Every structure is written in C-alpha cells, then in structure tokens.
Amino acid sequence: MTEYNFAYLDEQTKRMIRRAILKGLAIPGYQVPFASREMPMPYGWGTGGVQVSAAVLTPKDTFKVIDQGADDTTNAVSIRTFFQRTAGVATTTATSDATVIQTRHRIPEEPLHEGHILVYQVPIPEPLRFLEPRESETRKMHSLEEYGLMHVKLYEDISRHGHIATSYAYPVKVEGRYVMDPSPIPKFDNPKLGDMAAIQLFGAGREQRIYALPPYTQVVSLDFEDHPFEASKADHPCGMCGATDSYLDELIIDDLGGRMFVCSDTDYCEARQAAGHKGKDAA
Amino acid sequence: MIELKDVSKTFTLHNQGSAVIEVISDVSFAVAPGECVALTGASGAGKSTLMRIIYGNYLTQAGEIRIGGLDIVRSEPRDIIKLRRDVLGYVSQFLRVVPRVPTLDVVAEPLRALGVPTDEAQDRASALLTQLNIPERLWSLSPTTFSGGEQQRVNIARGFAHAYPAMLLDEPTASLDAANREVVLSLIEDAKARGAAIIGIFHDEAARTRVCDREIDVGRFTPGMAA
C-alpha cells in the first residue's frame, strides 16, 4: 500500500478528473475532454473507467466490477484486484452491496439506488464518429445541435435490414439536448439509463473524454415515428434461474448446435438461484 | 410598339489595337402593332446587327430603344429577360439548344418558361410542328441531328409558340421549300393580324412584298456606306 497513493492516481490527477466529472454532471451528455493518464493496463481494457473510479473512490466504498455482466472474467477480476491493492477498498460481487460499480457493456439488472455510482468503460465516446470522421465538425454539430446525421445512421439500418439493427451502443438524447453514446451496452439496457437514481459516469481513456448523467436524468433513445425504439432481448427464459426479465447471453454448449440462454448478469442469476429459482437447464 | 431613337453602335476591338468599328449610327424608326417592317440593304450593311441590338444581344452605345415601353438600353438584365419571355420574340438564323433535349420540348420551352402547364405547352408545340411538316417520329429526338431546313423549321416553331406582341425575324424563309415557306408566311400574317409588331429580314423578295408594310434601308445608317 505504501508504494501507491490511494487508488493509484496522484491527488492532482484525481482533482483534474473530478473537475471533468463535475462539469460532465453539470452538462448531462456533454463530452468533457480530460488529460487521460497512462495506466498500468492497455487501452481498451478500461483505462477510462479505471481513472474515473480512482477519482471517485473513497476508503469507505465497496467496489464491484462487471464485464459483460460477469464478475469473474479476466478484465473484471484484474480491475477489482487493482483497486483492492491500490486503494484497499472492500470489494463485492453483489450489486446491492456495492457503492461504486465499474462496468463494461452492461447495466446491472437489479435497480441501483441513490448514492450509488455506476462507472462505464467507453471505447468511442463520439456517437457521430462513424459518419463524420472530423472531430472539429462533430464538436460543432454538438454545439449547434445538428443531429440529422444520427438519424441517417438509423435510416441506413432500416434501409439495409428492414428494422433498426443497431443492438448496442444505441444513441440517446439527454435532456432534449446532447446526443450521447451510452457505451456498448445492449439496447435492452437503454431504458434503465433514464431516470436512474444512481450517478452514471462514462470514461473514455484513449479518447480522453468523460461524460455523465446525474440522477433522474431524462434519456430518450432515438428512433423514427414509424420505427419506434424497442428494447429487445433473446426471447427465452434464463436456462439457469428461469428469469424472463433479464438480458441473456447465448452459450453454445456442444458442436451439434446445442445452445442455452443464461443471464448475462451473473450476480443477478446466482442470487435468484440461491433463492430457489430454477431454469430448465439447471443441474 | 418598337421605337428606336438615335441609336448608334460601335465595336471596340481591344485585342486588335483597340480598333473602333462604327457599325450604325443615328437609327430612328418605329413599328406599330400589326405592322411588319423589312430591314433591307446590301450584305454587311448591318441588318442582323441592328436586329441583335434591338434584341439586347448587342450593347448599344447611344440612343434609346423602347419595346412595349421598356428602354432596353438602360434596363437591368432581369427586365430584358422578362421582356424576352413575355413580349419580344426572336427567330434567329441558327438554332441553339441543349443537346439531347427532344424537339417537342425545345418548341414548348418558351411556353413552359411562361408557366404554361406541360401538357398545354406540348399541345401547342405539336400543332406547330405538324403545321411545319416535321414528322412526328422526329419529335422525341434532339434537333441537333436534323438537316438545316428541319432545324430552321424547329426554330420557327419555337419562335411562334408564344404569341409575342413584338417579333424579330432573321431570314425566316431561307432554306425552306415552297410548302413550308407558305406556312411560315401565313404564321407571320396571323401574327400581324393579332397585332404583333414585326421587324424582319427577308432576302426572298416575294415574301417581303407579301408580308411587309414598309422597308427600311439600313444602308443609310451605315457610316461609310451611305450612298
């Protein structure tokens, strides 16, 4: 512990990041540039989320990390261990026990509460990037609320697939102002973004951007009048816990085409199984 | 309807030692509605030049040209364009069109420019093309591929599509056979009957005698050519 400052980053860096977070909270959905630091892990492994977590963690916090809903993947385990060692904070896999949750690609099934902080790892913060490569131009589009291009992307989806095929990183409009990339969460999670009791912080390390949603923010998924937004999921119950309301991962279980659907949120699934719920594939 | 007062025109050739060529000077005459006036004079006397001056195609250095009350020497381009659209028709010796546009549309265009619906404009164009003996199978083709005589008849059909109150005709009967010449002369007579003021150049003396009320010898306005 003595080798590192609390939560790895030095206090000046954390102050800088906190200022960016506060600005982000003050302007929901607006991408605040920040001086992203080199972290002891490669870009793409959550350096943005780790820096945000480092800046908001206090010694009293209980920390949870999920990767695609799971607490036990390499990425989740290594980040959890990182803060165990550099901040000495308590860690947990139980959503209800955690006060700060760093996540990659999911929002927990269990509702979050006031006082909670959900930190997202963001690969590409700019929702307009795929259609407009110039940063100078996308910034101008945000500042002038020129969002026609975002609908062009959805238009292209429908023209090619007959429906809006974007199934993750589905763009949203925040408080009727900024269009925001919610990070690559499945669009099933989009409705949870709005009106959430917890603070949501988004960190993009390589792209050096932080943005935020304060509690109870209005978040609307973009759509067309004749192609309304739908939060979709695989049309099955969870094979392990039988839940019908959770986002499912599809697992291939043999080379004969056999497959099963299980909750992507491992904590949610395990808690349900512990309470006696049983799916058709449960042992 | 058409009134010229002391009109003079010179060309200054800046790239040939700034040579100044006086073309015509002090032209004054008037043409009343229903009247057809022939411009005569030797080749090079400036008949076509005078006609282009009246059309606003050549810039006039001095004098006044009033057509339907508008002095085109002192008018804005948009007023001259409006005048050409509504009041002043011009049948030149050469047909100038956008390649690939069908003949029927070429003839209907002056009416389309006036806001006449497509169907109505095309009906009028069909009638004129029929009258001028352009076979219907050619109507959908561009006139750029036509023979000289056919092009001239398309040009005339285009010039007569709209009932202009004032018209300029540069050799309208040249290179036409007897039957088509007759059609053109009757078109001119019809235009006079409805009150159009017409200025024409006719080498064809019989035609001139038949449709023109007066002759104006342009030679007398031409410096150095006056007898």
Added chain:
Amino acid sequence: MTPLLSVQGITKRYGAHIGCADVSFDLYPGEVMGIVGESGSGKSTLLNCMAGHLTPDAGHVVFDTRTDGPRDTITMSEPERRMLGRTDWAFVHQHARDGLRMGVSAGGNVGERLMAVGDRHYGDIRDKAMDWLGRVEIDASRVDDRPRTFSGGMQQRLQIARNLVTGPRLVFMDEPTGGLDVSVQARLLDLLRGLVRDMGLSAIIVTHDLAVVRLLADRLMVMKSGRVVESGLTDQVLDDPQHAYSQLLVSSVLQV
C-alpha cells in the same frame, strides 16, 4: 422587388494576395447568374464568401430570409447561417464526393437534409428520397446503393437531389459540370435548367465553361484578378463583350 441576395463590397485577401475585391451585385428571385474567369480569377473565393464557407475581410452578403426579411449572413450567428445552409441554401460542389457521404446509401444522402430539419418518419423520408432520385433520373432501385457504385454523372445528379430536397431558394454551384464527359454534361445541364425553371430557383454558377453559362445563366459576371471586369446579360456579354479581357476570353474558346 427585394433582391433575394444582395452582395455588397465583398473583399477577401490572402495576405498580400487579393482573392476578390469589392464585388457587388443583386440577385433577384428566379435569376441565374454565371461567374466566369480563368483559374485564380477569384470566382471560387467569391462563391465561398457568399455561401459562408469563407469569411470575407469586408462587405455584406444580405439574404432575404423567409422569416425575418433581409439579413446580413456575414454577421448572423453561425447556427443561423448553418441552418440556412440546410434549408434555403444549397451548395453543389464540383466533385460529388465533396458534397456526398460516400459511405451512406443514396436514400440516406438525399434524406439527410430532411432529417436535419426534423423529419422523423422513415417511410416519408424514403418516399421523398425516391421521388427525388426519379427527378434527377436515377432509377429508384438504386436507393439503397452507395454512391461509390455510381458513375460520375449519377453522383453529380445525386448531389443535386440531396441539395434540392428541402426546396432551397438559392443554389450555389461550383463548376457543376466540371470533370464530366461532354454527353453527361449536356444531360446534367438540361436537368438543371428544368429544375431551375420548375422550382423557381435562383442560382449562382461558377464555371470556366462559357457553354455552360450560355445555356444556364441569365446574367454573367466576368472576373479577372479578383475583380469584376464586366457584367450583363449572358448573351450580350458573350456576343458583344466590352472589356478587353472578356473579348480575349470569348475569342479564346474553340468554335465547334
């Protein structure tokens, strides 16, 4: 009558070099004006100053807006100017790839301006896009193809559809037929003539091709070294040019 566009004393310098100097004219509704001159004569600089792509060092570009009447577009706020660029103004680039999104389908390219002004009904947007493809003579079956699969002439026509779909009142064109085959040029010119007439568009066309202005423009401005040396009725300037440079320009064109 109020001019649609009133250009007053536009001057743009690039350091010591003059882009264009003290250019003034009024453009009235329905008028098409051509600007000709050799490369470097300042015609493109002038066009970009008028269209808001460049900020002139002096002068005013007053546009008769639908809601507030004449406004100086140089001093209006950038959001207002960009809004004009999506609604009442259109800009046709010489190279279609500068004016199109090459990675977006033809329908998406045409629909973008509609979505930018708030259209949110996919079916309506698509119908309008197909209608416009038809008007610029592109088969509706190509609506989902990307422009990179189109010929140069088709790309240029798609660019025109994309620009005109919101019913602009003023179109800026920078060498719209440049780089196209002669036969394709003729087709495009005919199309533009019809659209200008039927929609009552006003247009400013920059080109060095005198045949283009003769066919499309009512009025002509001849530029040399950043200044306007002559202006007037197109056929009058071409057939009876007054200025030494205009005479040289006209006489330099090969007769065919």
